[in-house]
Amino acid sequence: MAHGYILVVDDEPDIRSLLQDILRDEGYEVDTAENAAAARKARRAHRPDLVLLDIWMPDTDGISLLKEWTEEGPLTSPVIMMSGHGTVETAVEATRLGAYDFIEKPLSLAKLLVTVERALEAYNLHRENIGLKRLAQPVGEPVGRSAAMQQLREQVRRVAQHSTTVLISGEPGAGKGVMARYLHACSPRRDGPFIAVGVASLLGDNATIELFGSEEGDRVHYGLLEQANGGTLFLDDIADMDSATQARLLGALETRSYHRVGGTDPVKVDVRVIAATHYDLGQRVRDGQFRNDLYYHLNVVPLSVPPLRTHSEDVTDLIAFYIDHFVSQEKLPYRAFTVAAQNRLRNYGWPGNVRELRNLVQRLLIVGGSGDIDAAEIEAALGALSAALAPAAMTPDTDLPLREARENFERRYFTELLARHDGNINQVAQHSGIERTHLYRKLKSLGIDTKNRS
Secondary structure, X not given: OXXXXXXXXXXXXXXXXXXXHHHHHOOOEEEEEOOHHHHHHHHHHOOOOEEEEXXXXXXXXXXXXXXXXXXXXXXXXXXXXEEOOOOHHHHHHHHHOOOOEEEEOOOOHHHHHHHHHHHHHHHHHHHHHHHHHOOOOOOOOOOOOOHHHHHHHHHHHHHHOOOOOEEXXXXXXXXXXXXXXXXXXXXXXXXXXXXXXXXXXXOHHHHHHHHHOEEEOOEEEOOHHHHOOOOEEEEEOHHHOOHHHHHHHHHHHHHOEEOOEOOOOOEEOOOEEEEEEOOOHHHHHHOOOOOHHHHHHHOOEEEEOOOHHHHHHHHHHHXXXXXXXXXXXXXXXXXXXXXXXXXXXXXXXXXXXXXXXXXXXXXXXXXXOOOOEOHHHHHHHHHHHHHHHOOOOOOOOOOXXXXXXXXXHHHHHHHHHHHHOOOOHHHHHHHHOOOHXXXXXXXXXXOOOOOOOO
């Protein structure tokens, strides 16, 4: 059965009725609009997964309406244009504006259904690829034959069959994001979107707009909750969410509806929320840093991803997995790890967990020589890593003027804090005692880039 919400915009009642019946028979949710004004209203009330848009309409033509939508930003759903009097120039203009395809009337229903299906598949694949590029590791069944990983996978598969919220805890780099994607892939929502966001990247009013969207006149910005409708919203670093956004999120989860910023009509959503944290969120509640009602709403089903050092027997499988990934996906040269090298890594403490192992394999394939990777090469790589992570000397350079020496000191200080806290601005702000907005200004003035830190 097909899934998705389709908006049909056409001024001919017979065509609207026919398309609505045909598409509903195929399993789609369908609304119709007789002109551009009605289309704007319908699109504002409910974000469509696809729009079938007629060109010739009495108030505003379809090309002008499409242009209006593209001026708001990238199209949030594929648009298929329809016309009985189209020209090559019209088709070219529609394509230039981002339309997925152009279908001539009288409509071939078989061609229409195939085009709709392909447009939805292409858009979902595009959206999934964007999400994949943000991941620190490939998506799939979490790797590992240890009892701990087998038990966790089984638990995830059971939880996936229910729509309840899930709270995933675990150390940085342990694989919380991969576990969230695996849960989504095992669930009845697997054909819906999976939208992932790092809460630490959302600040103040921007957090509210990014999560809940906004309205200004006919211009609509669809928030992440709405983009995830019918699927899953993954909120990483949930402990970093400010109190105002926590309250608004709780209301949305309880009522399954909310108002966009600047909007007057409620937006209904059907979305599963998976949250993740490397903090003890219960302790954060006791310290007054996180709402207890939101905590209990999120913590209906807790999942804990173990640190790699507690299931080191999986290191060999993880090494093989990442070698295959980098060789096939990034065309890096194949190199095998000797038994001695694998044994050394099985006995390593892995403070950075699976993420550290992945990065180590990638680095050895990129900068290493030819032939097998032996224990000596592993020792050299681990030694270089330890040296890179060692605290930089904080002794000021007295040969420099005070201002320049202070800037050098501050640059080293904040660079080390960012590395220590895995680029988490909230944690650096708390550690240094600087308000987050002021910290951003300070880092910018020191030339420290925070955008490209994972």
